[in-house]
Amino acid sequence: MAHKEKSGYLNFSNYPQKPHGGKLVDRVLVGEERQEALKRAESLPRIMIDLEAVITVEMIAIGVLSPNEGFMNEKDYKSVLTKGRLENGTIWPVPLSFAPKGKQNEEMIRSLKENTEVALIDEQNTVIALLLVQDIFDYDKEFRAFHLFGTTDRDHPGVDAVHRRMGDVALGGPIQLVNRANWGPFEDIRMEPKDTWYTFYEEKNFRSVAGFITGANPLHRGHEYIHKNALEEVDGLLIQPLVEMAKREYTRHEYRVMSYKSVLETYYPKERAILSPLRVTYIFAGPRETVLHALIMKNYGCTHALIGRDHAGIGDYYDKYASHSIFDQYSPEEMGIDIRLYHEVFYCTRCDNPATSQTCPHDENYRINISGTGIRELLRHGIMPPKEIIRPESARIAIQGVQPKGLDETYEAMAPVGKTLSKVFPYYTERFGIGGAKRYKKIAIEDLTNSDLLLANMNARDHASSVYQGVFDEYSHAADTNRKMQFPWIEEAHLNMKRQQEILIQDLKKKAELASDVASDEFMYQDKEETQRELDAAYQILNDLPSALTKKDIDYRTWNTLPYARYHGDEELEGPKETKEEEESVLKKK
Numbered sequence: 001m002a003h004k005e006k007s008g009y010l011n012f013s014n015y016p017q018k019p020h021g022g023k024l025v026d027r028v029l030v031g032e033e034r035q036e037a038l039k040r041a042e043s044l045p046r047i048m049i050d051l052e053a054v055i056t057v058e059m060i061a062i063g064v065l066s067p068n069e070g071f072m073n074e075k076d077y078k079s080v081l082t083k084g085r086l087e088n089g090t091i092w093p094v095p096l097s098f099a100p101k102g103k104q105n106e107e108m109i110r111s112l113k114e115n116t117e118v119a120l121i122d123e124q125n126t127v128i129a130l131l132l133v134q135d136i137f138d139y140d141k142e143f144r145a146f147h148l149f150g151t152t153d154r155d156h157p158g159v160d161a162v163h164r165r166m167g168d169v170a171l172g173g174p175i176q177l178v179n180r181a182n183w184g185p186f187e188d189i190r191m192e193p194k195d196t197w198y199t200f201y202e203e204k205n206f207r208s209v210a211g212f213i214t215g216a217n218p219l220h221r222g223h224e225y226i227h228k229n230a231l232e233e234v235d236g237l238l239i240q241p242l243v244e245m246a247k248r249e250y251t252r253h254e255y256r257v258m259s260y261k262s263v264l265e266t267y268y269p270k271e272r273a274i275l276s277p278l279r280v281t282y283i284f285a286g287p288r289e290t291v292l293h294a295l296i297m298k299n300y301g302c303t304h305a306l307i308g309r310d311h312a313g314i315g316d317y318y319d320k321y322a323s324h325s326i327f328d329q330y331s332p333e334e335m336g337i338d339i340r341l342y343h344e345v346f347y348c349t350r351c352d353n354p355a356t357s358q359t360c361p362h363d364e365n366y367r368i369n370i371s372g373t374g375i376r377e378l379l380r381h382g383i384m385p386p387k388e389i390i391r392p393e394s395a396r397i398a399i400q401g402v403q404p405k406g407l408d409e410t411y412e413a414m415a416p417v418g419k420t421l422s423k424v425f426p427y428y429t430e431r432f433g434i435g436g437a438k439r440y441k442k443i444a445i446e447d448l449t450n451s452d453l454l455l456a457n458m459n460a461r462d463h464a465s466s467v468y469q470g471v472f473d474e475y476s477h478a479a480d481t482n483r484k485m486q487f488p489w490i491e492e493a494h495l496n497m498k499r500q501q502e503i504l505i506q507d508l509k510k511k512a513e514l515a516s517d518v519a520s521d522e523f524m525y526q527d528k529e530e531t532q533r534e535l536d537a538a539y540q541i542l543n544d545l546p547s548a549l550t551k552k553d554i555d556y557r558t559w560n561t562l563p564y565a566r567y568h569g570d571e572e573l574e575g576p577k578e579t580k581e582e583e584e585s586v587l588k589k590k
Contacts, residue, residue, distance in 0.1 A: 020091075071131070077172070208234040212230075223308075294339060346367045387464075477490065494548035
């Protein structure tokens, strides 16, 4: 990035935000210091680290995880797990622990003593960083899992990762980064904290910035709703899609980032919305990970953190709004960033816009749910989801990058089709389409098929926008004083219905007059009581028919107590009259 050399220009005392803990950590060695460290590393003990550890080391070194300067010692590690704070009381929700696994690593660790410097190398034997070992302690996987995730269940991805990746002994101490990782396709748009601080407060002179971190999904209308609500009150927006570490069934990073670019360039204010991928590790810590993300946004210079309903949810392990309620444990002052919590966003076809339960009074009959999982599954089925929940600019890119692609040999995707359908189209099992009548019998979710998935999507494409359009059409028909705004064939149909019903009534009146009090054959003829009932119904139907509103019918709606020009006070203010030819031209176009 262009601003790396300008980090010395940062003056936090002049900015509306401060790094967490008051200091933006910089443990990146450059120039002579780096060369000396690399030379020293040649004779140091070596520990091989995996990609996740490489990413964590870089996050620490560039200040993303300030105020941490390395891997935690035992006191900080246990304090974070049990209290959600460092030993000194500073909020920190997840431990930064280093317990290398593998036979060679374990043998090396057994030979180490405190205050020993070691070189951390990647799988290509490249030295990534130096670690000054200040603490060596036993690493209890069950203790970590229970306190961090609230469960020791190996089906939980975070618990499973601890058992797969971690050894039995942890090392604590500060690190120094000597070699950065290349971010591949994201290298040109990556930004370190010192870059964003400079961009926000030196270049753009923002006084407020909202941060948004997002994981597995391409940009959808729920994200957009949150972003644009924030942009009504803050100067800038920093959007950070997580890249690199992710479950394989998510949308691939390159496609997901491109989906963001595609939407941002058309629908967002270019000078106020900044896209920068965030290369972090998934911890799968649910609500605790949400707090971590808020502090990362703070370290990138954001004054506000935008948190959705299920910001870092893991299946059904945590309550629906656990990512919101966890912030009740901390005061705004000690968090140091304005937390903005958003309820679940859906698209209400009756409101005709994205909404939440806080703003929309309508039930699920009119809703298309903006479910990230549901959107991914539709893409996996090869279906572009409705434009109301994800813009086509985003979906077209993402459909290429979803994994696994397509259906299996039994025509199933990752999630059962019924689960996908109910996530996105909650009304489908009970209604004939969006806002439609109730089915005669509710469909069981397990009975839904791929055909239902196709029908639900077709219905949404055809009718999602017609719900509110239908409401508007009815209101405009009743309200347009200028009847040239209404199609003439509508009024003709209304007039014809009235005329036909009136003729029918005259015929029924004649029949009723001639009918006998008692029919000679009740299966063949009607008596007077039945013919009168038919006549009464025909009169009621006439009253129920929509009115034919021509200009002549509603002239009574327009009156002026003074000559029209007098309202202006000057006759010359009247605009030019439309010629008859111009009027006829407009009507022909209609």
